[in-house]
Amino acid sequence: MSNIIYTKTDEAPALATHSFLPIVKAFVKSSGINIETKDISLAARILAVFPDFLNEDQKVSDDLALLGELAKKPEANIIKLPNISASIPQLKAAIKELQSQGFSIPNYPDEPANDAEKDIKSRYDKVKGSAVNPVLREGNSDRRAPKAVKNYAKNNPHSMGAWTKDSKTHVATMEAGDFAHNEKSLTLAEATTIKIVHTDDNGTETVLKDSFAIQKGEIIDATVMNKKALISFFEKQVADAKANGVLFSLHMKATMMKVSDPIIFGHAVKIFFKDVFAKHGETLEQIGVDVNSGFGNLVEKLQELPEAKRNEIQADIDAVFANGPALAMVNSDKGITNLHVPSDVIIDASMPAMIRTSGQMWNAEGKLQDTKAVIPDSSYAGVYAATIDFCKENGAFDPTTMGTVPNVGLMAQKAEEYGSHDKTFEMASNGKVTAIDAHGNTLLEHTVEEGDIWRMCQTKDAPIQDWVKLAVTRARASETPAVFWLDENRAHDAELIKKVNTYLKDHDTTGLDLRILSPVDATIFTCQRLKEGLDTISVSGNVLRDYLTDLFPILEVGTSAKMLSIVPLMNGGGLFETGAGGSAPKHVQQLLEENHLRWDSLGEFLALAVSLEHFSEVNSNEKAKVLGETLDDATSSLLENKKGPSRSAGELDNRGSHFYLAMYWAQELAKQNKDADLKAEFEPIAKQLAENEEAIIKELTDIQGKPVSIGGYYEPSEDLTNQVMRPSATLNSILA
Ligand SMILES: NC(=O)C1=CN([C@@H]2O[C@H](COP(=O)(O)OP(=O)(O)OC[C@H]3O[C@@H](n4cnc5c(N)ncnc54)[C@H](OP(=O)(O)O)[C@@H]3O)[C@@H](O)[C@H]2O)C=CC1
Numbered sequence: 001m002s003n004i005i006y007t008k009t010d011e012a013p014a015l016a017t018h019s020f021l022p023i024v025k026a027f028v029k030s031s032g033i034n035i036e037t038k039d040i041s042l043a044a045r046i047l048a049v050f051p052d053f054l055n056e057d058q059k060v061s062d063d064l065a066l067l068g069e070l071a072k073k074p075e076a077n078i079i080k081l082p083n084i085s086a087s088i089p090q091l092k093a094a095i096k097e098l099q100s101q102g103f104s105i106p107n108y109p110d111e112p113a114n115d116a117e118k119d120i121k122s123r124y125d126k127v128k129g130s131a132v133n134p135v136l137r138e139g140n141s142d143r144r145a146p147k148a149v150k151n152y153a154k155n156n157p158h159s160m161g162a163w164t165k166d167s168k169t170h171v172a173t174m175e176a177g178d179f180a181h182n183e184k185s186l187t188l189a190e191a192t193t194i195k196i197v198h199t200d201d202n203g204t205e206t207v208l209k210d211s212f213a214i215q216k217g218e219i220i221d222a223t224v225m226n227k228k229a230l231i232s233f234f235e236k237q238v239a240d241a242k243a244n245g246v247l248f249s250l251h252m253k254a255t256m257m258k259v260s261d262p263i264i265f266g267h268a269v270k271i272f273f274k275d276v277f278a279k280h281g282e283t284l285e286q287i288g289v290d291v292n293s294g295f296g297n298l299v300e301k302l303q304e305l306p307e308a309k310r311n312e313i314q315a316d317i318d319a320v321f322a323n324g325p326a327l328a329m330v331n332s333d334k335g336i337t338n339l340h341v342p343s344d345v346i347i348d349a350s351m352p353a354m355i356r357t358s359g360q361m362w363n364a365e366g367k368l369q370d371t372k373a374v375i376p377d378s379s380y381a382g383v384y385a386a387t388i389d390f391c392k393e394n395g396a397f398d399p400t401t402m403g404t405v406p407n408v409g410l411m412a413q414k415a416e417e418y419g420s421h422d423k424t425f426e427m428a429s430n431g432k433v434t435a436i437d438a439h440g441n442t443l444l445e446h447t448v449e450e451g452d453i454w455r456m457c458q459t460k461d462a463p464i465q466d467w468v469k470l471a472v473t474r475a476r477a478s479e480t481p482a483v484f485w486l487d488e489n490r491a492h493d494a495e496l497i498k499k500v501n502t503y504l505k506d507h508d509t510t511g512l513d514l515r516i517l518s519p520v521d522a523t524i525f526t527c528q529r530l531k532e533g534l535d536t537i538s539v540s541g542n543v544l545r546d547y548l549t550d551l552f553p554i555l556e557v558g559t560s561a562k563m564l565s566i567v568p569l570m571n572g573g574g575l576f577e578t579g580a581g582g583s584a585p586k587h588v589q590q591l592l593e594e595n596h597l598r599w600d601s602l603g604e605f606l607a608l609a610v611s612l613e614h615f616s617e618v619n620s621n622e623k624a625k626v627l628g629e630t631l632d633d634a635t636s637s638l639l640e641n642k643k644g645p646s647r648s649a650g651e652l653d654n655r656g657s658h659f660y661l662a663m664y665w666a667q668e669l670a671k672q673n674k675d676a677d678l679k680a681e682f683e684p685i686a687k688q689l690a691e692n693e694e695a696i697i698k699e700l701t702d703i704q705g706k707p708v709s710i711g712g713y714y715e716p717s718e719d720l721t722n723q724v725m726r727p728s729a730t731l732n733s734i735l736a
């Protein structure tokens with residue numbers, strides 16, 4: 001019999017697991033359902049790649065690799081919580097913490113000097129960025145806000161900042177020289193291998209990537225971001241932000257686009273602080289400042305300089321702040337800017353948060369201000385521009401009346417840009433880059449200059465077929481129009497459109513409203529319907545899947561944490577993601593400071609219910625079905641009774657919310673008549689939980705308001721975390 005795999009991850013979701021998993025285990029134990037935990041936290045993934053540096057008792061298994069294999073098998077049933085996709089600063093912080101705990105792992109070698117260091121760096125690079133999701137996502141994604149969640153938002157609308165026509169907020173994106181404008185694409189008629197070669201102006205060839213397999217029917221694209229065009233774009237935007245009195249803010253996806261986007265981020269830092277680099281470039285180089293890790297890296301490295309020099313550079317930095325445009329802030333109290341750390345501002349979450357807040361971000365005084373949202377590559381920037389224009393014209397969306405936008409996203413087998421990092425290269429010199437097939441034919445070629453970023457993407461045929469099928473199935477099941485967000489004028493999309501038109505013929509589409517619209521037209525169409533209270537399914541590629549499943553949920557229900565996020569795996573298994581958002585690092589900070597965790601596990605409740613349903617089908621286990629159905633009912637009660645976590649200490653938090661979920665779940669199990677054993681088992685438990693409600697909530701509230709310690713950030717102590725996350729002796733004894 002198969003197990004349900006529960007992932008152990010990082011930050012807020014991992015804290016929540018300490019409280020919720022014991023409840024789940026207690027509830028499913030008698031039904032023959034085994035729950036197994038697999039550790040894919042950043043700390044565990046680091047330790048897993050350095051067994052040769054660890055003592056025997058410190059070694060850990062490579063759980064991510066195991067799950068990656070499992071995801072390809074029909075028996076897979078994985079509940080996937082959000083995990084850290086580490087930027088270099090996060091990776092280094094995790095390494096430091098593990099070292100301080102006695103794990104003698106090596107430092108991250110920024111500039112590896114020998115083969116041993118190159119090996120270390122390549123191991124760390126496997127852990128860096130978005131290294132988990134692409135491995136597990138052996139299926140396409142189906143994300144939507146369930147009815148109960150939508151109704152809750154309609155009856156209890158979250159705050160929405162007003163929009164006015166005179167807002168100065170806008171999106172700035174490149175008009176030439178970027179990935180969008182330089183893209184070339186084709187579909188392979190036969191299977192082949194491809195190698196990627198750079199040839200410099202003297203004819204010297206360098207193999208950037210040795211032959212790798214390409215399947216028949218696979219779409220490949222290649223494109224290049226021109227460094228000179230990028231730099232002049234940044235210069236123009238910095239000047240324009242200053243001239244127009246708006247905040248300068250940069251929105252990238254340095255986690256999933258882990259090779260290209262940190263480089264682009266670095267250029268933005270260098271241009272924003274141009275005068276500092278012009279004057280002190282050599283010194284900064286000497287102390288090893290790595291702009292791709294953000295302005296924060298410069299600030300940190302300055303500490304290594306003698307005081308006089310440090311003060312001189314600091315004065316020039318201050319001059320940039322005084323004379324340049326205002327910079328959007330991540331934390332104005334602590335002086336953390338938008339350019340400090342590449343993973344602090346992640347476009348999928350940052351742009352919707354801004355749109356929800358009247359198009360404003362925080363300035364250095366801690367006040368909201370109109371913003372220039374800089375999104376260098378123009379492939380998808382138009383979606384945000386069109387949404388912003390729509391809000392300027394029509395005012396903010398109204399959560400009490402607006403429709404909903406579910407998404408069917410193409411992401412299986414590392415589709416499109418999000419699988420491109422092993423084929424992304426910063427150019428060492430002028431020349432050309434060529435993708436050459438097994439027969440020596442040139443498939444794609446670009447002229448490049450030193451510093452340009454060239455990349456190639458792959459999209460396999462089977463995932464496309466599966467995606468089209470999923471779109472038709474979803475449109476039919478929800479009786480909702482579905483729009484393929486594809487631009488016939490974009491090289492990659494033109495190839496995809498051909499396949500969509502072919503594969504749609506494999507399905508009965510009579511009576512369905514299926515359209516293909518460019519991303520900008522799709523945005524306008526969808527926003528108009530959204531405003532009128534109408535639903536529209538977005539059927540999109542991988543990047544837009546990511547963007548749209550934060551954008552619309554954040555506008556509709558306040559957070560993407562409340563999304564049902566299913567990945568039907570192509571080989572029959574199920575991957576159930578818990579919401580569509582991240583791991584909310586600032587929630588950990590609040591827990592440590594005032595012992596209040598405002599993380600909302602709703603996405604986890606929804607994921608567990610579908611996982612149980614899947615389990616019941618695969619294993620013909622009727623009890624699992626009853627557990628899943630009653631859990632869904634309990635989740636609805638939780639919403640109706642407003643037992644989600646609050647923002648402030650002293651009120652109901654994540655742990656209290658878990659208690660209510662348990663109580664409602666037990667009550668539903670006691671109430672149902674499909675399974676007599678479960679009924680008999682849970683009647684007394686429901687009673688005990690209800691009778692002790694007041695005492696338990698008191699225990700869960702009294703502890704709040706004081707700092708706590710969990711003995712680590714990336715690798716907290718199990719014991720301490722359990723103590724903090726399970727503070728109610730009454731609840732624990734009932735569960736036991
Ligand atoms: N599936 C995955 O594994 C994903 C992982 N990530 C990773 O997560 C980290 C943080 O990412 P970031 O982009 O900042 O996005 P987050 O979604 O973690 O945070 C953005 C904000 O959304 C709100 N929020 C999100 N989830 C919840 C929740 N469950 N309960 C309550 N509020 C919530 C909070 O806003 P507020 O407090 O203002 O209400 C939060 O500060 C990064 O390391 C990133 O790589 C990101 C996306 C997906």
Ligand SMILES: O=C(O)CCC(=O)C(=O)O
Pocket residue numbers: 085129130131133134255256348545546549580581
């Ligand atoms: O894997 C990641 O880094 C983020 C994933 C994400 O944001 C998403 O899938 O919505």
Ligand SMILES: [Mg+2]
Pocket residue numbers: 348546547549550580581
């Ligand atoms: Mg996302």
